[in-house]
Amino acid sequence: MYGWNGRILRVNLTTGETSVEEVDPRTARDFIGGRGWAIRYLYNEMDPRVDPLSPENKLVFSTGPLTATPVPTGNRYMVTTKSPLTGAISCSNSGGFFPTEMKRTGFDLFIFEGRAGRPVYLWVNDDRVELRPADHLWGRTVFETEDMLRAETDPRARVACIGPAGERLAPIAAILNDKHRAAARSGVGAVMGSKNLKAVVVRGTRRIPLARPDELKALADQVVEEVKQAVAAGKATLRTYGTAYVPPVTNEVGILPTYNFRTGVFAGAEAISGRTLNQKYLVRPKACYGCPIACGRVTRVEDPIFGGEGEGPEYETIGSLGSACGVDNLAAITKANYICNELGLDTISAGVTIACAMEMYELGLIPESDIGRPLRFGDAEAVVEMVRLAGLREGFGDLIAQGSYRLASHYGHPEFSMSAKKQEFPAYDPRGAKGMGLLYATSNIGASHMAGDTAYMEVFGVPKKVDPLSWEDKPRLVKYFEDIFTIIDAAGLCVFLSIRYLFEPTYNVEPVRISRLMEYATGAGYDEETLLRAGERVYNLERMFLVRAGFSRADDTLPPRMLHEPMPEGPAKGHVVELDRMLPEYYRLRGWDENGVPTPEKLAELGLL
Amino acid sequence: MKIRIKLLAHYQQYLPPNCSSSSYEADVPPDARVEDVLAGLPVPVEESVVLVNGRTPQPGQALQEGDVLCLFPAIGGG
Structure with missing residues (x-):
């Protein structure tokens, strides 16, 4: 093999x-x-x-x-x-x-x-x-x-x-x-x-045997060369700023999660940006193995309260532990990130759960005696403290550690949990990027940007800009992105390079180069069509796991805020997620029935029966 | 009329010297279209996402007093 x-x-x-x-x-x-x-x-x-x-x-x-x-x-x-x-x-x-x-x-x-x-x-x-x-x-x-x-x-x-x-x-x-x-x-x-x-x-010291090593090496070298040329031309955004370049971008579009997703506009967006990170805390960029991009951040914070050193923060962490909690103190966000890494917590779920608790505290739905301190939006010290308690499951941290859905339900108000299938939203308010709304609702793993990040096209213009506020063509886009993200994951590659360099920059993001690389590596007979079909096969089998676990259409949904509370301000003002309009079309394109279950015909077509 | 031009991510290198924020005020003719203003910027527009007040402009869209014209590189990732 x-x-x-x-x-x-x-x-x-x-x-x-x-x-x-x-x-x-x-x-x-x-x-x-x-x-x-x-x-x-x-x-x-x-x-x-x-x-x-x-x-x-x-x-x-x-x-x-x-x-x-x-x-x-x-x-x-x-x-x-x-x-x-x-x-x-x-x-x-x-x-x-x-x-x-x-x-x-x-x-x-x-x-x-x-x-x-x-x-x-x-x-x-x-x-x-x-x-x-x-x-x-x-x-x-x-x-x-x-x-x-x-x-x-x-x-x-x-x-x-x-x-x-x-x-x-x-x-x-x-x-x-x-x-x-x-x-x-x-x-x-x-x-x-x-x-x-x-x-x-x-x-491990083994070399991986390759079917056509010379061709693989040649194409891999070509991709690396393209990245190097982009870097030499001064276009190295991810190397320069990491993903922390994003908060001012999503804020400009009006989808930077703020105050537990009440709004998508945050006055402190620049204070929590990559530019601020570079000016104050960046030690050096850091690459993973074999990566020409180097979006990782080695950082050090010199601060009497929030001092420390480590890696991060990335955009998702900033949006969750920062703006979602109303916090514009980048030192505190970075410190909270370090603690999450040290104690072994997901920064996204931790941040969005703290944001949920903050909103419920301010509304009087969580008594201060339960928390042991005030917990208002914008309280940077509270975020750091809550992360530490959550990592140890001590005090109120025991509830934070269970995620926002269980926390909000504990106090009788699950609607304040900004989650899908009980997993917290990543840092894009889907009311201003409708594809992300459909993605969060339908994703097999619950809300996640890594399940098929249509923000690439809706927000970042990669490979082509589409209107984030329209919903009409999003079912097709979501299905496609879910399938290609499945391929990227399954192949063992990083999305950041793959989307831009391994797929053809057409509307459909055709998997031309990645299918060639897969064929050069394995010799198993991959081309674009068989690879896309394999991605779809994997996605459907994951779905069947959910079906057998008892999931159905009722679980492919979003919190009421996303469906019924229009975005109050900014470029997405007045918008909600038109989930009811997108979902039937998405199921139809997937070959799933009206309950979100793959039909026998679809399973047979994919060789899963 | 006056508009604001906002440059994000590595386009901040194209901001005027001594510009402490991400945007600056620009004086443009009253009938200026988005394309007219883009043509005068030192930014690789074809590789960019262009927004007016946070939204994707229509081709030939005329600018209004106080509009924010924002550009950032098409990169992705977050």
């Missing part, structure tokens, strides 16, 4: 046994790799109705066929499991250096089953696989855990682990790798915690 290792490591945490399985070539090709292989195994092997935190749930780490190849940004891995936040499937995705190292151990997937009797970590050193006791690591932060594990395994090893939030089963807990990169969403860290699995440590 080329591109893929074709081998899976299965780890039974209950018995401590590990085994190696081969993957048959047809499954490999039809489900691409990464999240595609992961859902194929989970769908076949587990009951989607199980309790996400029970031993019956399974947890899959997966790389794709382009991970650890010369293709730039081939540095991603995905975490797929039944989510304790949403009850649906997860697809939490991270870069850095861990994923490449994992693929080079000779395994494409790790499948974790059962529950260890005591804390353990998995140490995979090429073919040598070992479950080791982790009692001495339990309770440690992410940063401490990684340092200790590299010291006791190999200084060149790479680590993915949970912090106290995951150990304490917080439904918004993340899995951090390389200390600062996060497979953040959907509470995947809590599933790891429920299995008493503190960390996964990898050291």
Whole structure:
């Protein structure tokens, strides 16, 4: 097999046994790799109705066929499991250096089953696989855990682990790798915690065999050259500012989440921008493995209250812990980001949950005695404190750690949770970008920009600008973006490079180059059509997992604020999300029935029956 | 008439010297269209997202007193 290792490591945490399985070539090709292989195994092997935190749930780490190849940004891995936040499937995705190292151990997937009797970590050193006791690591932060594990395994090893939030089963807990990169969403860290699995440590030295290495290298080099030329021409926005360049952009369009998504216009947008970050806190840009872009931020804050050093913040973090909470203090946002990384929390869900609590506190729906302090919009110190408490599940932080839907429901008002399928919105108010509204509502993983970010076209003009306020053509756009994001994830690549350099810049974002790279890597017979079909196949199988878990059209929805409260100001003033108008057309284009269930005809067409 | 020109992301390098914010005031003819003003900017317009008051302008759209003409590079990511 080329591109893929074709081998899976299965780890039974209950018995401590590990085994190696081969993957048959047809499954490999039809489900691409990464999240595609992961859902194929989970769908076949587990009951989607199980309790996400029970031993019956399974947890899959997966790389794709382009991970650890010369293709730039081939540095991603995905975490797929039944989510304790949403009850649906997860697809939490991270870069850095861990994923490449994992693929080079000779395994494409790790499948974790059962529950260890005591804390353990998995140490995979090429073919040598070992479950080791982790009692001495339990309770440690992410940063401490990684340092200790590299010291006791190999200084060149790479680590993915949970912090106290995951150990304490917080439904918004993340899995951090390389200390600062996060497979953040959907509470995947809590599933790891429920299995008493503190960390996964990898050291891999294998080269990935490629079907047509010369052609792959030539095309990969060409892409890298194009990125370098853009950098040389002074067009390196992501390298210069990171994704923190975005707040003034989304604010200009009127969709920067502000005051728990009451509005999309924030007076402090410039104060929380990449320009401010560069002037005050940036140490240097940082790239993941094999990335010519370097959107990562190494930062240091010198401040008596919010001082620290680490990585971030990215745009989503700024929008969630910042503007959504009415906070324009970038030092505080950065500090809160550091704490999330250290304790193992998703910054998006943490920020939007705190924003929800702030709104409910100001409306008198949460008593101050429950919180232990005032919790008003704009209170930077409160955000930092709430993040810390959430990561430890102490005091009011115990409710924050459960996400906004459970918090708001606890006080009898779930409508204040800005979430879909109980997962918090990323930092685009969908009333001003209708495709994002349909995406949040229908996404298999709950609200997420990584499920098919139509903001690329609606806001950023990539590859072409479309009107964010129109809804008419958005069902087609959402379906298309969901399918191509599935391909990018499953291949093991980063969206930032893929959308701009690996797809043809037409309205349809045709997957010309990525299908060639996939074919050069695997030799499995990929072209544009088979690859798009494989993306659709994976997306539909994920949907079938949801159907079996009990999800239906009633779950493909948005909070009442998005459907009935017009945006009060700015360029999107007067707009709501016309979900009822988009949803039937979206289902029709998907080949799903009126309840959002794939029809037998569609499943047969995709080879899923 | 006066409008504001706002330049975001790495287009801030094209802001006038000593411009402390992301935008500056510009004097344009009363019948100026969006295209007329863009033609006079040192910005690669064809690679840009162009907004007037936060919205995508129509081809040939005339500018009004007080309009904010915003440009940023088509990049994506967040």
